[in-house]
Amino acid sequence: MSETTGEVVRTQLRATVNERTTTTFAVDRELRIHVPVAMEDEIGNFRGSATYSNFRRFNVRTESTLDAPNSTIPR
16 A cells, blocks of 8 residues: 555455465556556465556446336225
8 A cells, every 4th residue: 555645556365374466556547547567476386477458448338228017906
């Protein structure tokens, strides 16, 4: 966490003593939000890493209509 802004810049998950995943975040200039830019895994003697880029914004539109149920009120 950034001490000056309070923004989350890195998270760490420890599943066991020998397993750890660290994710690093940075602000994407175009989207103007924090996005995950790197992830590191440590599982025993195995170490792996990944980097992420080319983030895009997608828009989704949905429309719903509800039909009124048949009236079954007794008279």
